[in-house]
Amino acid sequence: MRIRIVDAFTDRPFAGNPAGVLLLDSDRFPDDSWLQQVATEVNLSETAFAHPLPSGGEADWALRWFTPTTEVDMCGHATLATAHVLHTTGTASGTVRFAARCGILTATAHEDDTLTLGFPTSPLTAADIPDGVADALGAKVVSVHDTGAHIGDLLVELADERTVRALTPDFPALVAHSERGIIVTAAAEDPVSGYDYVSRGFFPRVGIDEDPVTGSAHTALAPFWSARIGRSELTGLQASARSGLVRTSLRGERTLLNGRAVTVIDGELLTTP
Secondary structure: OEEEEEEEOOOOOOOOEEEEEEEOOOOOOOOHHHHHHHHHHHOOOEEEEEEEOOOOOOOOEEEEEEOOOOEEOOOHHHHHHHHHHHHHOOOOOOEEEEEEOOEEEEEEEOOOOOEEEEEEOOOOEEEOOOOOHHHHHOOOEEEEEEOOOOOOOEEEEEOOHHHHHHOOOOHHHHHHHOOOOEEEEEEOOOOOOOOOEEEEEEEHHHOEEEEOOOOOOHHHHHHHHHHHHOOOEEEEEEOOOOOEEEEEEEEOOEEEEEEOEEEEEEEEOOOOO
């Protein structure tokens, strides 16, 4: 069985966010325990599993994502990685529709080698600052928003880009403060930097202390910063050690995420379900 490692939201190897991708030949997923064992073995923030669906339906492929410890409802970078594999191997062209836990997702390939994902926009609800969040992050919190059921994150605004970049969180202390993770963000300091805002994503609850580039988080970051900046099309920099750019376009109930991907490993998984 072919397995690939793809760096997503980057145009060069060893940057962006790596994801495992397995395209399954069967018409159904193997047992959950096998999927989880593979994801644990791959040991990246997410491993994506996809199998083809019958023609004529609302989607072309079924798609699931697993962290090293659990299954998640939505994942942007591993969806981008899966679409990249489908297109670069000639398995698909144009727009691919995925059936996932969070609904129907789309991935459209462009002539410039970028891919655009269509995801549900995460609804934002202003919230009180939970006790202990500022201490766990080690920084003063400006505002907090709940991001809804699909991603289940807490969106935390900090004072400035420098503060976001300098964080060294207490990861065990963050676990209690969201269903999935904590997204921290601030406006870009330099208006000509090539990005409009910065973010980082911490997900110790699902086995990932810091995610390099979190596509799904941008379904919340896009409406948050579009309301602040007054533009529907923005670019976000996730300021992890690997770093990556996500271009977002807010379309009401849908958020478009645009980026590139690079396959860095193409090998064989020497086990079967």
